[in-house]
Amino acid sequence: MCADVKTKELIKTTGEEENILDDPRVAHLFISGNEVVGARDLPGLQVEASEIEDGVDVKINLKEGVKIEKPVHMCFGVMPETGMQKIILKVNLCKDSRINILAHCTFPFAKDVKHVMDADITVGEGASYEYTERHIHSETGGVKVYPEARVYLKENATFRTNFELLKGRVGLIDIDYRTQCEKESTMEMTAKVDGKKGDIIKIRETGHLKGEGSTGVLTTRVALRDNATADVYNEIIAEKPYARGHVDCKEIVQDNARAKAVPVVEVKDPKAHVTHEAAIGSVDSKQLQTLMSRGLNEDEATDLIIKGILG
Amino acid sequence: MNNNKILQVKDLHLELNNTTIINSLNIELWEGSIHAIVGPNGAGKSSLANCIMGLEKYRKASGEILFKGKDITGLSVDERARMGITMAWQEPARYEGLTVEDFVKASLKKDRDIKPVLKRMGLDPDYYLKRAVDDTLSGGERKKVELASIMAGDAELIIMDEPDSGIDIESLNRIFEAVSYLRESGRTVVFITHSSAVLKQAEHAFLMCGGKVVDKGVTKKIIPYFEGKCLPCECKNEPYIGEAENVR
Numbered sequence: 001m002c003a004d005v006k007t008k009e010l011i012k013t014t015g016e017e018e019n020i021l022d023d024p025r026v027a028h029l030f031i032s033g034n035e036v037v038g039a040r041d042l043p044g045l046q047v048e049a050s051e052i053e054d055g056v057d058v059k060i061n062l063k064e065g066v067k068i069e070k071p072v073h074m075c076f077g078v079m080p081e082t083g084m085q086k087i088i089l090k091v092n093l094c095k096d097s098r099i100n101i102l103a104h105c106t107f108p109f110a111k112d113v114k115h116v117m118d119a120d121i122t123v124g125e126g127a128s129y130e131y132t133e134r135h136i137h138s139e140t141g142g143v144k145v146y147p148e149a150r151v152y153l154k155e156n157a158t159f160r161t162n163f164e165l166l167k168g169r170v171g172l173i174d175i176d177y178r179t180q181c182e183k184e185s186t187m188e189m190t191a192k193v194d195g196k197k198g199d200i201i202k203i204r205e206t207g208h209l210k211g212e213g214s215t216g217v218l219t220t221r222v223a224l225r226d227n228a229t230a231d232v233y234n235e236i237i238a239e240k241p242y243a244r245g246h247v248d249c250k251e252i253v254q255d256n257a258r259a260k261a262v263p264v265v266e267v268k269d270p271k272a273h274v275t276h277e278a279a280i281g282s283v284d285s286k287q288l289q290t291l292m293s294r295g296l297n298e299d300e301a302t303d304l305i306i307k308g309i310l311g
Numbered sequence: 312m313n314n315n316k317i318l319q320v321k322d323l324h325l326e327l328n329n330t331t332i333i334n335s336l337n338i339e340l341w342e343g344s345i346h347a348i349v350g351p352n353g354a355g356k357s358s359l360a361n362c363i364m365g366l367e368k369y370r371k372a373s374g375e376i377l378f379k380g381k382d383i384t385g386l387s388v389d390e391r392a393r394m395g396i397t398m399a400w401q402e403p404a405r406y407e408g409l410t411v412e413d414f415v416k417a418s419l420k421k422d423r424d425i426k427p428v429l430k431r432m433g434l435d436p437d438y439y440l441k442r443a444v445d446d447t448l449s450g451g452e453r454k455k456v457e458l459a460s461i462m463a464g465d466a467e468l469i470i471m472d473e474p475d476s477g478i479d480i481e482s483l484n485r486i487f488e489a490v491s492y493l494r495e496s497g498r499t500v501v502f503i504t505h506s507s508a509v510l511k512q513a514e515h516a517f518l519m520c521g522g523k524v525v526d527k528g529v530t531k532k533i534i535p536y537f538e539g540k541c542l543p544c545e546c547k548n549e550p551y552i553g554e555a556e557n558v559r
Contacts, residue, residue, distance in 0.1 A: 307408075
């Protein structure tokens with residue numbers, strides 16, 4: 001199968017329009033298994049991808065002051081029922097640069113697929129990095145995903161991520177994102193996961209607010225049904241004056257599912273401030289009764305409430 | 312006035328935590344009319360509303376509730392809603408991430424354009440459709456969204472618990488206009504209120520005190536007593552103490 005066909009095959013599974021890559025202002029990187037099937041650089045944006053035995057080594061470098069106007073599309077996929085994909089990602093955003101990446105991780109037919117992401121990300125002074133990762137999994141539960149990232153934010157840098165695993169069965173996911181934030185930098189990490197049957201969800205996100213005036217928000221939304229389980233560990237440490245942090249975790253639990261949330265907040269300076277909120281349990285009874293008073297049965301009302309929370 | 316009874320509550324009795332909340336209560340509501348159940352805080356008005364709507368812990372009330380002649384006493388909230396009863400809460404629920412569009416459309420049996428009902432409530436669809444029904448909306452906006460969802464649906468009996476609670480005068484006037492529209496389209500509305508302003512919008516009123524209906528009739532008859540005696544009364548919810556014992 002030629003690379004172009006494989007690229008289209010990947011796009012098709014993501015639900016995106018096939019012609020998204022026709023625009024020459026849109027940079028992209030498409031990886032199927034351990035093969036780079038499509039890539040486009042832009043002036044100032046350098047994407048190097050080299051195939052390794054069971055995956056791809058990717059280096060992204062954005063030059064000083066370069067602001068990429070349109071979202072960069074990335075797609076990592078394994079189309080066969082079995083396989084292993086390891087992505088080693090190194091991202092370096094130079095001073096005052098800006099990029100917004102929309103990544104799809106697609107394993108639509110997986111019965112036994114392992115996907116490992118190991119990322120080192122440096123966001124330079126005054127630079128901005130936004131990263132949305134959407135997963136599309138098969139309904140078998142045969143996907144194991146291990147995203148790990150170490151993120152370093154220099155002064156006045158911004159880092160925002162939005163991780164979504166809402167389509168198909170989770171299988172097993174084990175997220176580990178760690179951020180270090182220098183002076184006046186901003187970090188926001190959001191994870192939304194919909195678990196069912198025997199899915200296993202592990203989320204560990206930490207924000208170390210090392211710099212004065214740095215801010216961080218960790219938001220987690222998980223819905224669990226059947227026998228799914230979730231362990232969420234969110235940690236923010238604020239060690240300099242005027243550092244501000246917030247941890248917000250909500251997990252909806254139904255049937256025999258089990259959820260655990262561990263919010264850890266630590267403040268090492270009296271002028272720093274960190275808050276947290278965690279709510280675990282069934283859906284709110286007032287929300288449920290209101291929708292049921294419009295004629296929805298309990299299951300329909302619950303689904304609509306969860307759709308809002310994860311949407 | 313239509314003489315058809317849309318709702319009959321017969322000898323309703325409710326105890327919660329060993330306290331009598333509603334005591335041998337009887338009311339009748341007429342199709343296509345605006346009613347008010349009025350009384351001081353703690354009179355049992357909202358509990359009565361919850362009993363009519365069928366909220367879980369209120370379904371253990373004894374007595375009978377008939378909707379269009381059918382006994383609905385044992386039915387769940389959604390079963391009653393599908394028969395034609397709905398309710399607007401005193402403090403509308405907030406929903407993280409759920410859009411106004413999805414919330415209002417949840418009331419529809421068939422998909423249809425909801426923009427007209429939003430406009431009727433003074434909510435610009437371009438601005439509100441994709442907004443979440445959460446803390447970013449004011450109390451008045453959420454009340455208007457809630458009423459829009461009721462107007463979009465086909466409910467025949469609409470219970471409105473404290474419609475003036477926590478909102479400004481502009482929002483309240485919108486709600487009153489919407490209630491007039493509902494009445495014109497043949498629907499029945501019942502206000503649960505301790506406000507004279509709301510009471511005055513109704514045609515018929517039931518005065519509650521201490522879990523009982525202590526007077527009923529055309530609103531004009533109820534208003535003077537409610538304003539002159541109930542509002543300043545120091546024996547709230549003890550209807551047979553002092554002057555209140557002569558109310559019947």
